[in-house]
Amino acid sequence: MTLSHFPEQQPLLTDAVIIGAGPVGLFQVFELGLLGLKAQVVDSLAQPGGQCTELYPDKPIYDIPAVPVCTGRELTERLLEQIAPFSPGLHLGQEVNRVQRLASGRFLVGTSAGALFEAGVVIIAAGVGAFQARRLDAIGAAELEGSAVHYRVSDPAAFAGRDLVICGGGDSALDWALALADKARSLVLVHRREEFRAAPASVAKLRALQHEGRADLLTGTVRELDTAGGGLHAVRVLCADGVTRRIAADQLLVFFGLHPKLGPIADWGLELERKSLKVDTARFETSSPGIFAVGDINAYPGKKKLILSGFHEAALAAFAAKEHLSPGEKVRLQYTTTSPIMHRRLGVDAGQGEAQSQTAA
Ligand SMILES: Cc1cc2nc3c(=O)[nH]c(=O)nc-3n(C[C@H](O)[C@H](O)[C@H](O)COP(=O)(O)OP(=O)(O)OC[C@H]3O[C@@H](n4cnc5c(N)ncnc54)[C@H](O)[C@@H]3O)c2cc1C
Structure with a gap:
């Protein structure tokens, strides 16, 4: 005690x-x-x-x-x-x-x-x-927790007009991607595998958004956050094809389960x-x-x-x-x-x- x-x-x-x-x-x-x-x-x-x-x-x-x-x-x-x-x-x-x-x-x-x-x-x-939420193991993530890196959404309005990256392949990740796609300035969902654990209907909706150019999907893992000068500017994703890509982002939502x-x-x-x-x-x-x-x-x-x-x-x-x-x-x-x-x-x-x-x- x-x-x-x-x-x-x-x-x-x-x-x-x-x-x-x-x-x-x-x-x-x-x-x-x-x-x-x-x-x-x-x-x-x-x-x-x-x-x-x-x-x-x-x-x-x-x-x-x-x-x-x-x-x-x-x-x-x-x-x-x-x-x-x-x-x-x-x-x-x-x-x-x-x-x-x-x-x-x-x-x-x-x-x-x-x-x-x-x-x-x-x-x-x-x-x-x-x-407790499983944390993202990426350089710079711990320092930005609560400001630019989040493990739950308490105020969806906070993501309006932002460059948003969402990590995860389960229901929470997809539900929030669908809910925020129209609010965010840009939205990229990063998942380590091609297959999702989320409800098939949600996956189909997200693929439709991707087709319309309103959201993007990337297969890979976020390895590093670009935080030069404070704040989040981009994330570096090691993609399934072995190439590391830089994705512009000022907010990161992570749903790796509890x-x-x-x-x-x-x-x-x-x-x-x-x-x-x-x-x-x-x-x-x-x-x-x-x-x-x-x-x-x-x-x-x-x-x-x-x-x-x-x-x-x-x-x-x-x-x-x-x-x-x-x-x-x-x-x-x-x-x-x-x-x-x-x-x-x-x-x-x-x-x-x-x-x-x-x-x-
Ligand atoms: C897939 C699955 C199927 C199951 N099926 C059955 C079944 O058919 N029949 C059966 O009898 N049992 C079943 N169980 C087991 C059953 O769910 C557990 O025995 C039951 O949930 C235990 O209840 P609890 O209230 O003791 O703990 P929990 O259900 O684990 O709840 C504990 C709560 O305490 C919270 N908590 C812990 N520490 C803190 C803290 N410091 N501050 C604030 N909150 C805290 C946790 O967030 C959690 O919400 C199953 C379990 C699983 C995983």
């Missing part, structure tokens, strides 16, 4: 910060909510769902209890609907990079976007780590087993009291990296979190079917079932 100081800023007070908005992090919100605990969720990705939405949004999942089949995207949508009554804060596109234990025993948690939370517990649901990185979590002094966080199987607490770990990120004897295992872990971690926040208080098990307190927390009408059956009769 870093002990570095946080800038003077009022933190957002909450019961729990959940690191990771994958399926397990989302379900954690629900389990905490049933016990009356509020959560703020942070994820480095721009959308919730973790591996489900990032790696297999349209693939069917068959082993979610009582849901015979749903896609990764559908599972995420259902989880978001299920946690809606608890109105969690969702802080996307930012990485939790700092966790500091305060003298009070509570935690200050900071993100790469400057968000700051003060929480009673921290629940790490970080899966295989924070997904890879997970355990990142700062490895530096918080928590006991690790290989690249996972060691937890006990009664509380799913890490080696640091008040910091829990659920889902693919944790390790214990018999661990199976399955969504349903993570859901079970989230339920037990919620009870342990509640006990941590209210020491000495007995946390009673209640059923969602019959508990008026839980109905209130869920915002459902306790007499709803009765009313419906009366109507049906």
Whole structure:
């Protein structure tokens, strides 16, 4: 855990910060909510769902209890609907990079976007780590990151009237090439192979743009950025025919996919087993009291990296979190079917079932 100081800023007070908005992090919100605990969720990705939405949004999942089949995207949508009554804060596109234990025993948690939370517990649901963009390995690229070299588009208008080079051959590269072709002054898509991984319809559209002279395609790899005097002027592409070509460019977009990185979590002094966080199987607490770990990120004897295992872990971690926040208080098990307190927390009408059956009769 870093002990570095946080800038003077009022933190957002909450019961729990959940690191990771994958399926397990989302379900954690629900389990905490049933016990009356509020959560703020942070994820480095721009959308919730973790591996489900990032790696297999349209693939069917068959082993979610009582849901015979749903896609990764559908599972995420259902989880978001299920946690809606608890109105969690969702802080996307930012990485939790700092966790500091305060003298009070509570935690200050900071993100790469400057968000700051003060929480009673921290629940790490970080899966295989924070997904990060694969970087371009070319001379001069690192220095221009954020100014002329980008790994995501936050403002498409910023590319209007620019000489744009886009690297990559997947859906993101082609989708953005199609979206920006009419805005940019010039657009060249550079991909290392003739074949693309993107949807065939997108490839056909891009080839049509090339035919009309509104975009260009180049097979090769960007090796060097021409940055003489600061800024980007051109990129040098080693093409498939062995010739290095200079392409005028003042903006470069790179879409080489994402890879997970355990990142700062490895530096918080928590006991690790290989690249996972060691937890006990009664509380799913890490080696640091008040910091829990659920889902693919944790390790214990018999661990199976399955969504349903993570859901079970989230339920037990919620009870342990509640006990941590209210020491000495007995946390009673209640059923969602019959508990008026839980109905209130869920915002459902306790007499709803009765009313419906009366109507049906
Ligand atoms: C192709 C494929 C198919 C699969 N099919 C199935 C299946 O059929 N059934 C099944 O049960 N499981 C399946 N799985 C496994 C399942 O997806 C994982 O078990 C599940 O996603 C784990 O959920 P999680 O919430 O623990 O982690 P993840 O889904 O990995 O989510 C973790 C999130 O934490 C974020 N994060 C990490 N570190 C930080 C940080 N420092 N700051 C901010 N955010 C951070 C990440 O960006 C990520 O979004 C499959 C996996 C793959 C790859």
